[in-house]
Amino acid sequence: MNKLALSDEILLTIEKPARYIGNEINMARKDSEEIDVRFAMCFPDVYEIGMSYLGIQILYDMFNQWEGVYCERVYSPWVDLDAIMREQNIPLFALESQDPIKKFDFLGITIQYEMCYTNILQILDLSQIPIMANERTEEDPIVIGGGPCTYNPEPLADFFDLFYIGEGETSYKDLIETYRKMKKSGKSRKEFLIQCAQIPGIYVPSLYDVTYHSDGTIKSFEPNIENIPKRVMKQVVKDVSKTYYPSKPVVPFIKVTQDRVVLEIMRGCIRGCRFCQAGMIYRPTRERNVELLKKYAYEMLKNTGYHEISLSSLSSSDYSDLDELLLYLIEEFKGKGVNISLPSLRIDSFSLDVMSKVQDVRKSSLTFAPEAGTQRLRNVINKGLTEEIILEGAGQAFEGGWTKVKLYFMLGLPTETEEDMRGIAELSEKIAERYYQIPKEKRNGKCQIVASSSFFVPKPFTPFQWFSMCTKEEFLNRAKIVNNAMKEQLNKKSIKYNWHEADLTVLEGVLARGDRKLGKTILEAYKNGCLYDSWTEFFHNQYWMDAFEKTGLDINFYTVRQRDFGELLPWDFIDIGVTKEFLIREYKKAEEEIITPNCKTQCSGCGANIFEGGICNEH
Structure with missing residues (x-):
């Protein structure tokens, strides 16, 4: 094993040093003499979260099957090590070789959730790679983003050289081979990026220009050089039975989220x-x-x-x-x-x-997602579940011996009324009643129902992408209505109710439907100290509010504003x-x-x- 990038002294002072030492069971090992392309695969969250993500395990296995390619892993350092690395100027490193990320050819970052955006800037910053893509030189890695958030990559456009739209098993081989050829022939970074834009599924944000109307909506989105496709087609694996799958996934030394x-x-x-x-x-x-x-x-x-x-x-x-x-x-x-x-x-x-x-x-507990408390609203969202089916399914589960049920709902959905909100409590009560209809001698202890509400965020490429979103105050008021209704139920002792953070949801909504102008706000929030925003104990809403104020952007423009069908949306250049x-037909049917x-x-x-x-x- 290579010498660790962190000294024993540092490892002894931080929480869970096993996050950083590598050498886990089934870890890939390659001879550096036989490598001509080095790829650092990054999940911008703590090790325990990143190691639980199947997508990285699949790509890691796939890349390391290729001759001359070595794929290694890197995760966001936890806050204790983050402070030490900054103080001692220690560059971020890969787990396998412990080499600095800045020495790699590629840094691939999977983007699963909008609230990890400041962690992406942390990764770049600690790697000593310029945060702004236009400031990188021939010596810096090519920074590429993938994952579900790349279906609207625009808020992050300033920070990435490339985005990969779609499933990773399809075009990465072409991308790596293109890099090999151009590196061998001495082509520049810019020439490589132009060539990449011809590869299906690859989006190069620097090769497109955006203009805006006076009201802030997008006027045009066009390539700024010739022979670049106006639309980027997502990549899809045709036969998932004939693609890569890790028969020897990496096994962590410590307990992770999906162990x-x-x-x-x-x-x-x-x-x-x-x-x-x-x-x-x-x-x-x-x-x-x-x-x-x-x-x-x-x-x-x-x-x-x-x-x-x-x-x-x-x-x-x-x-x-x-x-x-x-x-x-x-x-x-x-x-x-x-x-x-x-x-x-x-x-x-x-x-x-x-x-x-x-x-x-x-x-174990069973998890069901009715999403809405009334049949009317379940029809609006196309859930396709009737109350009869829900209660029958819950009843079968109880009769099968289960006593713990988790129910997931959503508040703030389009057309939602107070009756729909109260319906969450009433449906939870009916499910509890269904348990107590079982003869006492056949029950397996007390019934425990945990009902949870997330708040609705209109996401790109959904029929609801045009709808307005609630404000923080509206979300909290709706949660209060449900909570009060829960307290009115006969079986309230069997039901527990909780809800998501409203201010976090509002930010998620901004970033989900945002445009390129948000890049400066994300950078400002990071400079203010935002990191691990999806972790309640580290989330500072005020830091974000300060960033919006300084950069002059209006949150309500991205959230509560209703879009019309004719508006050019930031993600309209992607073909899924x-x-x-x-989507419009489904909107109208809703x-x-x-x-x-x-x-x-x-x-x-x-x-x-x-x-x-x-x-x-x-x-």
Whole structure:
């Protein structure tokens, strides 16, 4: 192992030094003599969060299978080490080699959540890479962003050389080969970026100019040199059964957020909830072959020593071969203490038989997401769940032995009324009542229901992207109405209610639908001391408010302002396959409270059938 970048003295003074030493089980090791492209893969949050992200594990495994390429990892240093590195001028380093990030060819940053934007600036700053892309020289790494937030990359445009739009298994090989050739022939950084713009899915923000109307809306978004595409098409893996998947994922030395084997069973979602960005940007739905998943499950458990396997997707119960896969896992690992977790299950498509068998391994709480408290509002958001189905599903769960249920709702949805808000408490009460309808001798202790409300943020590429968003005060008032209604319920002792931070949600809304002008605000917030904004104990809303005031930007312009269909949106240059016409149709159906059937039932003509291999090409 290479000499550690941090001295023993420093390691002994910081929390969890194992975050920084590398050398974990299944870590990639390569001979530097055989490497001509070095890629630092970054998750801009603390190690425990970043190590839980499947996307990096997939790309890490893929890159390290390629000859001459060495992919290493880097995460945001926790606040204790951050202070030491600044004080002692220690450059940020990769876990594998402990070499400074500034020596790498590429720094790839996955952008999962808007509230990690100041952490991205921390990564660049501590790496001693110029924060502004236009200040970088031939000696600096190419900084590339990927992940769901790149579906509106504009607030971060000043800080990145490239953005990769879509699934990483498709165009990265072309990108690396282009870099190799141009590096060998002595081409400049600018020449490389121009060449990259020709690669499908690659967006180079410096090659596009934005102009604005007097009211602050976008007037034009155009390439500033010839032969650059006006639109960037997202990249999609056609057959997810014939792509990379890590059979030997890296196993951390310390407990991380998702401390288990993760088995991605499918991509995309058939449901079409109108608030859900993931459900739109990851279309079409593509399933992995069940026999392949059985093989992966066995190999990954064997190669990691984990005793839990999580079946990952946006809607696990919609996977066609779920019963077969679950029964295989239960039989194969019977008596071996392997727990099976099933996130993203729908309350209406639960198999009580399978559920009971999974429970035999280890009991845990069940999570359901009705999203709205009334049928009217569930129709608006296209949730496709009736109260009867919800109560029947909860009842089956209780009869199967579960006593703990988590319910996820959303406040501030378009057209929401006070009746809809109170409906959250009333539905929680009905679910609790369903438990106490079971004969006392068959109950398994007391019923515990935790109802949680997040606040609605209109996200790009959803039918709700044009809608107005609530202010902080409106969000808190709605949470208060629900909380008071909870206290009125007969089974209030069985129900706990909590809600998200409203000021954080407002900022998320600004950054989600923001434009390039926000770059200066993000930089100012970082200079004010903003870091780890998604962590309650480190979030300083006032620092952000000061940054908006200094940079002269109006928060309400990005949040409460209703957009019209003719407005040029900051992300309109990206083509995700799903058409704007479809999104407008869904917007209008929301206003009329009309449900759109799921993709397996009926094709709704969203446009995603341009990508081969998806479920919409099978119907």
